[in-house]
Amino acid sequence: MPLQVTNVQQREHVFVSALPGLEPALESEAGVLGFSPRRVEGGVELTGAPGLHQEANLRLRTASRVLLRLGRFSAPDAGALAKGLAGLPLSSVWDGRTAPKLSVALHRARFKGPDAVLAAAARAWGLSSVERAGVLDEESSEGLTLLVRLEGDTCTVSADTSGEPLHRRGYRQEVSRAPLRETLAASILVLAGYDGVEPLVDPMCGSGTFLVEGAWMSRRWAPGLERAFAFERFPGFDAADWGARKARAEAESLPAPRSALRGYDINAGALGTARRNARRAGVTLTLERQDVRTLAAPAGLGPGLVVVNPPYGKRVGEAEDLPGLYRALGATFRRAFTGWRAAVLVPEDTGLIRALGLPEERNLPVRNGGLRCRLLLCTVR
Template identity: 70%
Template sequence: MDAPVTRARTDEQLFVSTLPGLEPALEAEASALGWKPRRVDGGVELEGPAGLHQDANLRLRCASRVLLRLGHFRAGDSDTLSDRLAELDLSHVWDGRSPPKLSVSLNRSPVPGPDVVFSAAAYAWNVPSVERAGPLDEEGGGPGLTLLVRVDGDAFTVSADTSGDALHRRGYRQEVSRAPLRETLAAGILRLAGYDGTQPLVDPMCGSGTFLVEAAWMAMRRAPGLLRAFAFESFPSFDAQAWAGRKARAEADALPAPGAAIHGYDINAGSLGTARRNARRAGVTLALERQDARTLKAPVKGPGLVVVNPPYGKRVGEAEDLPALYRALGNTLRQGFAGWRAAVILPDEAALVKALGLTGARSLPVKNGGLKCRLLLSGLDVT
């Protein structure tokens, strides 16, 4: 006989996802907030009191999405599956009116396909049908409640999406320049590079200013979710007054300005205009200047951090021009920023890594917009 539904032992059990390669950054960030994360493939697991999902959405910079676990069970056939789904307590996330959307993930399961899960859910919840949400790796499920059913063999885990739009959508970057960098990736790179806001930061190819804004917010201790809405705000259990209190506490924690200089440069005047407007929407003032990264020198005394997302060829410019550009960028880092640390995200191509010439740099695999990349960390005392 299949076991009944098992619910979390604490008030809330969460799975917080992140981009590939950023799990250590997310774990460190959650730990710094006083939580006790458990690193797993694709993110971290958290347990804590009611409302933890709200704080996680509000405060975690490297997170892509926050899922609230609703229950775990085993089911060997469709009848048992319907019974177990019917036993789930959805009252705190679903009003019982508009049917929820489902995203189904099957892994080594005897379930012949997702249609079985959709049919069982519709029967269990007494609705005509259940809409397919599709994978939530990149975007949200749209308006209304989205539930995720993960199936491993005969083990089922049901979760509610509390985020809505993916968490890289902070609300300030309404314009992008060439080769945009996702906000969550920028924040993760800064954390992996050891940035804490106490030393100057320079981005010599700043584009739309994502590294700069994320660095400014980190230095100011400003919560990344203050400018946006979340899916949990439509839950029946949502307490608007308590949420307003959480946001007010986050606002009170923020400093008025970064404590150290943050400088951005780009050879493209249009990109600098985009960065300036994005920064204005984020509530920060940046030092921006049009200058060629190939001839750039440190604008202030170090030590500090240089962080850069150079062109990839697949996105900007011609691939045959990249080795020369990377060699010049490497010279800038070694000569114009001697004594500074460096964090460079670049395509996972041996020729470009060699051209950059950051001897002894730590190399980590990451992805940027689906492209396999390397994050090179130079001059860092990291393990």
């Protein structure tokens, strides 16, 4: 196919990635924000005016990373690949001095590994060599990272605009023993239909991630307001325009959450971590030391959403104790939260799911830190 490039001055094409299984949450959130998403494997595609990649990084709380599409072309061999790479419009993202790093993905391509792609890129850009990037979900580079995806004979090239993975909001400088990614917590709240107004309760809150993310949703606080992004180092970056975008987002936020937020945990240290994380996030949480086995219904709160990420027996707690804990958790739900909606992230273990004893109205496969899990969504009765 002929070289097709994105003219970033006229129209932007963006791919936004999500954690595995959470594409529906990202699609839903992006649609509510007016991005007109198209769901694809691994995330959503967006098209819009210049600056779209900045808005996506700034506002999407369920996204993992934002990639700006630079071009797509046919690359049946190394020569065609080098020619296509040489024709890409890189001036807006690369200053031509520091060599970009490449993240390479090969799917049924004719190349025998990433080294051939790196060599073709070096020839295309007149460099002595090009370094391969690490795993982007875990790492960030000081310079430009380009993603080269070869699927059959088709090559798609994108620029990473996020830098640090988007779950790193900046507020969570301390974590509990089994931390939950901020993007996963936000996705679960979206899938559970949390509206930012109804009460939100976490009976095993740990470092408070569900509650802080819920508070930000309730405040309409954009998750990227207090962190830096890779696109701020692009040669075409307009600091004044970016400042205006951030100012608009901040002006749309509310001074305090509209929702009552309650968190409980038996571990006093975890509650201290949650309080400090919330303080850094600019929110105040109501937190109490309580055992989930004896937890009473929150006084004065009508039905809302109760959300929990209980131990899995792999990182915290002993596996032999889990069935009893899950039975107690289910009993507390039925005793204290009848009529509430529930979202429970559990390991992919049918015995533990049965021990909960909750109706499985929706049972979605997700991953938490590489572990296969199920997200149970139901109304407690």
